[in-house]
Amino acid sequence: MLSKNKLDKQILFILFSGCFLVSNGITLNLSNLHQRIGNENSWIVLFFLTLITMLFTIRYKFVFTKKKLLFLVIWELFLLSVNISKYLHNEFSILEFLLYAILVPMVFLNSSIIRYRETFIVAIFISVLPYFYLFAPWNTLAILITIIGVTGLAFIVKKRPFVQYSYIIIFFLLIFLTEHRTSIITLIIIIFSTIFIKVYKTKIVKYIDILKMLIFLIIVACFAYLFYDNVLNALLNKWSSYNAQTSDIASLSSGRTDMWETVIKSGTSLLGNGETYFNHTFGIYHAHNHVFQILGAYGILSLFFFLILVIFILLEVFKHRNKLVYVYFFSAYFIVGLTEYIFFINTFFIYPSILFFVLVGSLFNEKRDIKVKCS
Template sequence: MYLKQIGKIKIKDIYILGISSFLIFIGNLVSFSSFKLNEIITNRYVIILLLLILLLPCMRWKYPRNFKLLAIWYLFSLSILLSKIVNEEYDLINILILTIFIPFLFCIERRYLRLLCWAIVIAFIPFVYQYGASGFNSYGITTALIGINIAILLYLSEGQKTFAIFVVIVFTTILLTYLRSRTALISLLIGGFVLIYFSINSNKSKRRIFYYIVFAIAIIILCYFYFDVISELMFNKWRLSEEDITTGRMDIWMYLLRNDVSAFGWGESYFWNNFAHGDAHNIFMQSLGRYGLISLIVFLFLLVYIFKLIMKVKGKERKAFLVFFGEYIFLGMFENTLFVDIKTFSISLMFLIYLGLLLQASKRSASSEHFKFI
């Protein structure tokens, strides 16, 4: 089976995978402020634009026909544009790319979107050497979502991949214990266990009971050996407060809700100027504080519509999309994963790629045509 899959690989695929991995690697360097590259490349949207130019031959050359999604997308972009005008921030190139060019990502054929999913994994491998030396949450949440991305790709591939998924989740969990990223670890364990359950449940043979037993034993063993590490990470991180496990973020959110709610927000520097934090550590508070109540409402509409599209997809694909977007929102409750400012390059790109895959999957499910993710 694997030899047959290797035989289907084309030179064009290798070229796209290689160049995409390189561009995404550069995007990660900028996101993580490595080698001070963020001072040279100040606009991360340019990297996505270069990626789109690279993938022009892979596009269907038809703008997405989901007019409801486009309407919500344009309204969201318009609300951000108005916020920037009100707050006298005129970086309009970002809004232009977000409004006009990003939707072209949804036009790329799904086999190339799949290649982009793997390119994100490849581009992140070189950053593993920094584990233990860096405590940035960006590393943790990116690691968690990439681990879930690999597990999803395995889950949707042909054959039974339960053991491979379990290995990916365990390996990623070990990495996250070094990074001490509490939110990332919790989200990975939840999403990983759900995927493993789905994978075991999809196995109709008698081996399913065996997998359940092995899975339960493995969890017990992991909890026994890593109980002290996980409990310290979950409940006593940084030792800031014995009562506040949100490490001060709740104060930021409550101050914003009580004092600074406005239609168009207070600009990109709001959280730094008021709290000496670069962001709100919450995508909803981030949208509310920077871009205003209007953008938050439209963003919520976008998320609701995404889950409406997921319900149109059938089978394993529906479960995969539920896990990914559920992970994205869970991480976004405690970290900044909002794709507008592209703080974490790989996460923002994954959100856009999976949204493109979801659009194609929902369209094919509506026409009763089988959608093959992998």
């Protein structure tokens, strides 16, 4: 007979596998779902998923700690600044504010969320697989694969070498085929950082281990060669439009740097220009960057609290760096966020937002920190 805890996990897995399957279709804008829902209403999907999560966490006691209270203060100040901006630009929704300010902390910072962490991750992994039939050069699909694929590395690195290398090779192959530069670069940074740390931590490096690494790198190089056109097109195709005489960096960044430069020069204000600023000014809904999106839409004040929030999270990740799930997820989340906007406010990236809530909540409910000795 199943225990109550195992039964809860199985029910949550089934529910969220289905929910994430649907939400991934929304993220990919199948059947023009963005237009049907409305860009300004993307939070409704998160509201629905948060309510479902609450069914599993509400019966457990909410434990306050100094660390959690400090995080909540920063979180609420950030949300307050964002919603003041929204109010001034006639974009404020009381239900959206209550979702992020009260419901999300109450549900995801509950101490019980940590017991469901792996269940959420597996449900997301399963929910992404059916969309492989749509596989093509596609940035949005690449981001969905990258975030959960990198997060999954936290569990794969503990498996046998054959499983590790097979997973990484298949992962590389999928990302190369999407031709999404940010995902490819994110994966390269994380994979080689993992290899470096693994070698650095090994006190005695055996020749057989070096041989395995060389074989792995040769296999990766072979795959890269086979799909050379995809890789070259993804990473270097912008150089064809680069004008060395004018040093037009915007041609290499698909116009992102022009947009970011304009935000700094003429779009910066204390409380921002509203969520429609980028659409009205540049004809694009998002700035393709967390920092510039928040700066342009919500202003300097919101950006200030956002940066404090990010620093606070990353410091906590460092304290728990032995828990690789946090290291891998937040690394991928913020690296991708340098050239794409996937932050939870005003976005259709649903599962990355829920996973962000789950792992932030789990992170601040971890009991032990790694003590850093100062010499």
